[in-house]
Amino acid sequence: MTNHLVLKKADFFVSAAQPVAVADRYPQNVFAEHTHDFCELVLVWRGNGLHVLNDRPYRITCGDLFYIRAEDRHSYESVNGLVLHNIIYCPERLKINVDWDDLLHSARDAGKDPRWRLSSQGMAQARQLIVQLEHESVKPDALSLCLTESLFLQLCITLRRHRYQTQDAAGPDSSEILDLLMAALGQSLDTPFELTQFCHQHQVAERHLRQFFRQQTGMSISQYLRQLRICQAQDLLRNSELLVGNIATRCGFEDSNYFSVVFTKETGMTPRMWRQRYAVEV
Incomplete structure (x- = not known):
């Protein structure tokens, strides 16, 4: 099996208590195959590129959404002005009493295609939450940690509410x-x-x-x-x-x-x- 890079929590989270962090990619460059010891949400804002997830290629562009598990292997190739956000999180650090497994992991089980798309309305709402999340998540105090997780919950609910899959006959909700x-x-x-x-x-x-x-x-x-x-x-x-x-x-x-x-x-x-x-x- 081909060796691949493993991204570590210590390099991306400011503390061992931080549950969520925002990594903007302006732009996202070519990135070799890798896994993580954390999970992430990938939201694409502009441009296009080839996203290879668990050996399957996806041509991605604005509005695409992926739920990436820690064990997933993925890479970025043939990028062209690709702009995206990675919302990275550690499931074991989430404290709010909600069914995170259903809210996040079931997104990968609901359809054969792990790629979802966000309606334009959903993208606008998600962007506002991500701006707040990026500002709050770097603060180490207890209230900021709580607010960070609350904003992340709002983001996950927004994604769940506004996402759709392109092969669904019903189409988008916008x-x-x-x-x-x-x-x-x-x-x-x-x-x-x-x-x-x-x-x-x-x-x-x-x-x-x-x-x-x-x-x-x-x-x-x-x-x-x-x-x-x-x-x-x-x-x-x-x-x-x-x-x-x-x-x-x-x-x-x-x-x-x-x-x-x-x-x-x-x-x-x-x-x-x-x-x-x-x-x-x-």
Whole structure:
């Protein structure tokens, strides 16, 4: 098994009593695979990058949310103006009598995809709480420790209330157009996505939406959707025995040769080389 870096509490928390800390990443640079002896929440504000969690790649951008357990292995690759917050916490230091396990850990068990998305309303509320949390969490006195945990509880409840998964048919709990677009793209991994039809349905100007999407994510809509499909293909190549042609179809590519060209351009390997790479590791 490949050795990886282990991040330690002592390097990130100001004291052994501090339950929660805020680590801003302005920007988040490439970071090798690592684990922690603490847990963290990852919230993405701007830009994009490749987040590899337990060997599965995710193309991340604004609004993405991950619940990271101490034992999880993850890394950041191919970053492009990626701005995020890591809210790190030690479960054993939390004192408020609530069901933290349900509030935090069940978030990973509720769906197959460990990535969640926050509605625009949820992001705005979370950002306000994180600003307060960042200010309060570095103070060592007893009242500040109590307030830090209280703010963290509010943040966890806010995330629970406003999060959604892109493959859910119900979609987000907000009418914000970016949320609706992200949900629609997440449901279009194996089917064509018609932006013109989406814009007509939601009465938004296509040019404005394209510009706004690029401003928020650093990518075009088509680039983002292609990255989502490539990430899904990487996972299927590694963890299934499906033929390359079948994987291409499942990832929205009608032509397997075109799929191979796009996959090779994005990853530097052909689909078969990618599969063989991990077959050797196993």
